[in-house]
Amino acid sequence: MSNLKEVRTRIVSIKSTQKITSAMKMVAASKLRKAQQAILKLRPYASKLQEILQDLSTSLDDTDEAVFSAKRNIERVLLIVITSNRGLCGPFNSNVVKTVMDLIESQYANLNKNGKLDLFCIGKKGADFFTKNKYNVVKVNNEIFDDLTFEKAMVISEELMDKFSAKEYDEIKIIYNQFKNAAVQNLIVEQYLPILPQEMNDTDKKEQTIDYIFEPDKAEIVRELIPKSLKIQLFKAILDSFASEHGARMTAMHLATENANEILKELQLSYNKARQAAITSELLEIVSGAEALKG
Numbered sequence: 001m002s003n004l005k006e007v008r009t010r011i012v013s014i015k016s017t018q019k020i021t022s023a024m025k026m027v028a029a030s031k032l033r034k035a036q037q038a039i040l041k042l043r044p045y046a047s048k049l050q051e052i053l054q055d056l057s058t059s060l061d062d063t064d065e066a067v068f069s070a071k072r073n074i075e076r077v078l079l080i081v082i083t084s085n086r087g088l089c090g091p092f093n094s095n096v097v098k099t100v101m102d103l104i105e106s107q108y109a110n111l112n113k114n115g116k117l118d119l120f121c122i123g124k125k126g127a128d129f130f131t132k133n134k135y136n137v138v139k140v141n142n143e144i145f146d147d148l149t150f151e152k153a154m155v156i157s158e159e160l161m162d163k164f165s166a167k168e169y170d171e172i173k174i175i176y177n178q179f180k181n182a183a184v185q186n187l188i189v190e191q192y193l194p195i196l197p198q199e200m201n202d203t204d205k206k207e208q209t210i211d212y213i214f215e216p217d218k219a220e221i222v223r224e225l226i227p228k229s230l231k232i233q234l235f236k237a238i239l240d241s242f243a244s245e246h247g248a249r250m251t252a253m254h255l256a257t258e259n260a261n262e263i264l265k266e267l268q269l270s271y272n273k274a275r276q277a278a279i280t281s282e283l284l285e286i287v288s289g290a291e292a293l294k295g
Helices: 002-059 064-068 092-107 109-113 124-132 150-165 202-207 218-294
Strands: 077-082 117-122 137-141 171-179 185-193
Touching (some): 077 150, 092 109, 092 124, 092 218, 150 218, 185 218
Parallel strands (some): 077 117
C-alpha cells in the first residue's frame, strides 16, 4: 500500500507541474506573437540600411565618420553577449555562452589572457555565467528586456560608438540568437564596429554597380546614416534575441508538457499494476482464511 501512495503522490505532482508548463507555453506564445511581428517588420529596413552603409563604407575616407570604418591593429576587443534574464528556454542561453567561449578560444585567447578582452552582457544569464567564471565583464544591462524600446537600445549604441571613436576598443562584435521561427534560432556572430565593406566576388562586382545620387551632399548623408544604421543594427540584434527567447521557451514548455503526458501514462500503468497486485493479495488472504476456518 505504501507503493500505491508513493505513485499516487507522484501523479498529483506531475499533473501540477504539467499545468504550470502548459500555462508558461501559452504565455510565451502570446509574447512571441508580439515580438515576432516587431522583428519581421524591422528586419527588411535594417538589412537594406546596413547594405547601403556597407556599400558606402569604401568611400568614407573624406568624411568625419571615417573613424567608424577604420581598420586598426586589434589590441582591445569588446564582445556584446545577448542572452535572457530568465531560464526554462532550452539551450537558448547555453548555445550563446558556448559560442562566445569558442570564439574567445579560437580568436582572442591571447587578448583574454592579457586582460584586453571585455564583455558587455545584455541579459542576466550570460552575465551570471561569465562573472562567475572570472571573465572581464565590464558592464551588464538586464533592465532593457523589462520594456524593450528603441530609445533604450539607442543609449547603448551611442555609448559603444563613443568608446570606439575614443579608441578604447579596436573591434566590437555582437553574439546573439537570430529568430527564424518558434523552433529554430540561428547563432550569429556579427561585426558591429568597425564597419566592413560588403564581401562580393568578381561576378557580383560586375553585376552590382550601384551609383548613388547624393542630395544635399555625400558627407552630410553619411554623417546622418552611420549613427542611425548602427543604432538600428543593435536594436535589431536585441529584438531578434528577445523573439528567439520566447520561441525557445514556448518550444521547451511544449516538450515539457508532452513529456509530462508520457510520464503520467507510465505512472498510471504502474499504479494500476500495483493496485491489482494489492487486490489479488487481499483476495488470497481472504480465501486462505476461509479455507483455514473450514479445516
